[in-house]
Amino acid sequence: MKLLITRKLPDPVLSKARDVFDVTVRDNTAPLSREELLQSLTDYDVVLPTLGDAYSADIFAAVPEKRTKLLANFGVGYNHIDARAARAAGIDVTNTPGAVTDATADIALTLMLMTCRRAGEGERMVRAGQWEGWHPTQLLGLHMSGKTLGVVGMGRIGQAIAQRAHFGFGMSVKFYNRSPKDVSFPAEQVAELTDLAAQVDVLIVAVPGGAETHHLINASVLNAMQPHAHMVNIARGDVVNETDLIAALSKGQIAGAGLDVYEFEPKVPQALIDMENVTLLPHLGTAALEVRTAMGLMAVDNATAFANGESLPNAV
Numbered sequence: 001m002k003l004l005i006t007r008k009l010p011d012p013v014l015s016k017a018r019d020v021f022d023v024t025v026r027d028n029t030a031p032l033s034r035e036e037l038l039q040s041l042t043d044y045d046v047v048l049p050t051l052g053d054a055y056s057a058d059i060f061a062a063v064p065e066k067r068t069k070l071l072a073n074f075g076v077g078y079n080h081i082d083a084r085a086a087r088a089a090g091i092d093v094t095n096t097p098g099a100v101t102d103a104t105a106d107i108a109l110t111l112m113l114m115t116c117r118r119a120g121e122g123e124r125m126v127r128a129g130q131w132e133g134w135h136p137t138q139l140l141g142l143h144m145s146g147k148t149l150g151v152v153g154m155g156r157i158g159q160a161i162a163q164r165a166h167f168g169f170g171m172s173v174k175f176y177n178r179s180p181k182d183v184s185f186p187a188e189q190v191a192e193l194t195d196l197a198a199q200v201d202v203l204i205v206a207v208p209g210g211a212e213t214h215h216l217i218n219a220s221v222l223n224a225m226q227p228h229a230h231m232v233n234i235a236r237g238d239v240v241n242e243t244d245l246i247a248a249l250s251k252g253q254i255a256g257a258g259l260d261v262y263e264f265e266p267k268v269p270q271a272l273i274d275m276e277n278v279t280l281l282p283h284l285g286t287a288a289l290e291v292r293t294a295m296g297l298m299a300v301d302n303a304t305a306f307a308n309g310e311s312l313p314n315a316v
Contacts, residue, residue: 001020001021001022001045001046001307002021002022002024002043002044002045002046003017003020003021003022003023003024003044003045003046003047003048003303004024004026004040004043004044004046004047004048005017005023005024005025005026005048006026006031006032006040006047006048006049006050006053007026007028007029007050007074008025008026008027008029009025009048009074009292009293009296010289010292010293010296012293012296012297013293013296013297013299013300016297016300017048017300017303020300020303020304020307021045021046021303021307024044030052031051031052031053031054031080032049032052032053032054034059037053037054037055037059038059038062038063040068041059041060041063041066041067041068041091042063042065042066042067042068043067044067044068045067045068045069045070045307046068046069046070046071046072046303046306046307047068047070047071047072048071048072048073048074048299048300048303049071049072049073049074049080049081050073050074050075051075051077051080051283052080052265053080053081054080055071055080055081055082055086056082056085057082057085060082060085060086060088060089060091061085061089066089066090066091068091069090069091069092069306070091070092070093070094070302070303070306070312071086071091071092071093071094072094072299072300072302072303072306073093073094073095073096073299073316074096074295074296074299075095075096075100075286075295076095076096076097076098076099076100077095077208077209077236078093078095078316079208079209079210079236081093083316092306092312092315093315093316094299094302094303094312094313094314094315094316095314095316096294096295096298096299096302096314097156097314098156098298099286099291099294099295099298100157100285100286100291100295101156101157101160102160102291103285103286103287103288103291104157104160104234104285104286105157105160105161105164106164107234107260107281107284107285108157108161108164108204108206108232108234109161109164109165109168110281111232111234111258111259111260111279111281112144112165112202112204112230112232112258113144114258114279115230115232115256115257115258115277115278115279116141116142116143116144116202116230116256117141117142117144118139118140118141118256118277119279120278120279120280121139121276121277122139124276125139142201142228142230142255144169144171144201144202145169145170145171146169146170146171147169147171147172147201147202148171148172148173148174148199148200148201148202149161149162149165149166149171149172149173149174149200149201149202149204150174150175150176150190150196150197150199150200150202150203150204151173151174151175151176151187151204151206152175152176152193152196152203152204152205152206152207152216152217152235153175153176153177153205153206153207153208153235154175154176154177154181154183154187154189154206155206155207155208157206157234158175158177158204158206158207159183161204161206162175162183162185162187163185166185166186166187167185171202172186172188173185173186173187173188174187174188174189174190174196174199174200175187175188175189175190175196176189176190176191176192176193176196177189193216193221194220194221194224195224197221197222197224197225197229198224198225198226200225200226200229201226201228201229201230202229202230202231202232203217203221203225203229203230203231203232204231204232204233204234205217205231205232205233205234205235205239205240206234206235207235207236207239208235208236209235209236209238209239210236213235213236213239214238214239215238215239215240215241215244216239216240217231217233217239217240217241217244217245218241218244219241219244219247219248222244222245222247222248222253222254223248223253225248225253225254226254227252227253227254227255228255229254229255230254230255230256230257230258231245231254231256231257231258232257232258232259233257233258233259233260233261234260234261234285235261236261237259237261237262237263237264237265238263240259240263241263242262242263242264242269242272245257245272246269246271246272249272249275249277249278250271250275255277256277256278256279257272257277257278257279258278258279258281259272259278259279259280259281260281260282260283260284260285261283261285265283266282266283268280298313298314301313302314
C-alpha cells in the first residue's frame with residue numbers, strides 16, 4: 001500500500017511506516033494545497049495528514065474515484081478534516097489521542113506563568129538592554145498560587161491542566177463543560193461560560209476546534225472577566241475571536257493573555273505582537289521530540305491496523 005506523510009516526522013516514525021508501506025514524505029512544511037489535496041486522494045491508499053491539511057467536503061466531492069481509504073491524522077485535533085464527509089466518501093479517519101495530553105498541559109502552565117508573572121515582558125527587557133537592575137515595584141504581576149483557575153473544556157487536556165494547577169499551585173478549580181463531568185480532584189462545574197469567566201483569575205481554553213466551538217470565547221465572555229484576570233488559549237485559534245480579544249486587552253478589560261494558537265495561523269495580528277501584556281508562542285503545544293514521535297507512531301499504528309484489515313485503534 002502507498003502512504004503519503006504530508007510533513008516530515010521524526011526518523012523512528014518514518015522507519016516504522018516504511019516497514020509496512022511504500023512511503024512518500026512530502027518535502028514541504030506548509031499545509032497541502034488544494035491541488036495536492038486532490039492528488040493525494042487519487043494516488044495513495046492512506047494519507048497521514050496533520051494541522052492545516054484541509055480535507056473539506058468539497059475536496060472529497062471533487063474526486064469521484066478515490067484510492068484513499070484512510071486519513072490517519074497526526075494530532076488529536078482533526079477539525080481540518082470534515083470527518084462526516086470523509087466517512088460518506090468511504091474514507092475512515094483516525095487521530096492520536098493521549099499522546100499529546102501531558103505536553104499540551106505543560107505548555108498551558110508555561111503560558112499561565114509567563115503571562116501572570118510577565119516573564120515574556122521581562123525577557124524582552126533584558127534582551128533589549130533596558131534592564132537597569134532590581135527594584136521592589138518592577139514588573140509586578142499576578143501571584144498564581146492559591147488563585148482560581150477556570151477551565152473551558154474538561155477533557156483529557158483540561159483535566160491534566162487542572163491537576164497541575166490544583167496540586168502544584170494550590171489553585172481552586174472551576175470549569176465549564178458541555179455535559180456534566182465527574183473528575184477525580186476538587187473542582188466545581190459552572191453551568192454558564194460567562195459565569196465561569198466572572199469568577200476566575202485565569203481562564204484557560206482547552207476545547208476541541210470545529211464549528212461548535214468557533215468563537216466560543218468572544219466579547220461577552222471577555223467582558224465578564226475581572227480586570228486582573230488572564231486568558232490562555234492552547235486549544236484551536238478560532239475558538240477565540242481575536243478581534244474581541246484585542247479589544248478587551250486594549251481597553252484593560254483583562255490584564256493579559258497567553259496564546260499558543262491563532263485564529264488565522266500562522267498570521268498573528270500586529271496588535272497582539274505590539275502588546276507587552278500578551279505572551280505569544282509558535283504553536284509549541286506538543287513540540288517535544290518524544291511526544292511528536294509517540295504521536296507519529298500512534299498514527300502509523302492506525303494505518304497499519306487498516307492495512308492488516310484490523311479494527312482501527314483510534315477511529316473518530
